[in-house]
Amino acid sequence: DTAVSQTPKYLVTQMGNDKSIKCEQNLGHDTMYWYKQDSKKFLKIMFSYNNKELIINETVPNRFSPKSPDKAHLNLHINSLELGDSAVYFCASSQWLPRGIEQYFGPGTRLTVT
Amino acid sequence: AQSVTQLDSHVSVSEGTPVLLRCNYSSSYSPSLFWYVQHPNKGLQLLLKYTSAATLVKGINGFEAEFKKSETSFHLTKPSAHMSDAAEYFCVVRSNTGKLIFGQGTTLQVKP
Secondary structure (H helix, E strand, C coil), rough: CCCEEEEEEEEEEECCCEEEEEEEEECCCEEEEEEEEECCCEEEEEEEEECCCEECCCCCCEEEEEEECCCCCCEEECCCCHHHHHHCCCCCECCCCEEEEEEEECCEEEEEEE | CCEEECCEEEEEEEECEEECCCEEEEECCCEEEEEEECCCCCCCCEEEECCCCCCCEECHHHHHHEEECCCEEEEEEEEECHHHHHHEEEEEECCCCCEEEECEEEEEEEEE
16 A cells, blocks of 8 residues: 555646646645755755645645644645746654654656746 | 754765665754655655664664764764665754755765
8 A cells, every 4th residue: 555645746837827736645644845956956845745634835835725624634736837937846754753763755757847 | 943954965876785875964952863764756755764763773674773862963874775765865964843854965875
């Protein structure tokens, strides 16, 4: 069974469109994250939800809007896509503890904006 | 604030020789540190983690790392490289808000 899954795996779209990426985890975790990996492979957190509550919101354009309908799901909606949004987006999950808990990553969604 | 610096962007070794990937960290308190590996066009897989227990941490696939507070280092090693070890390796520190802060990554090339 896949622990953290994302759909779609690949997404090619044109500038100005709106798109969504979905993430689901079956690990029973209470915290989920979105990370962005740029073309130089640098990874940076975008958002984090704990029990459906937004707890981390990095400096991300407000065209990006996460939504967590329940603890097992975290979706990412992107409005008015721009060329610079092209990247690989990773979802991750973990248990929330003060420290020391690893995060489990999904396979990634490669977004290409043309 | 926490940060990690991976000292080598690219490391090349021959199959069967030791691997050393270097990482220094900065943290105002005892950190939680991780090494993740990313094979081409794949997601991230946890290799090992340090959470203030034993300073020598053993991970999967024969990798290990040693936490050295005096040197603020958390270098990743493996005694003998396999071709399948060729990948991107990330040293990571966990912040007290739960987010993971990634290093720039080290590309490991393994030559036959």
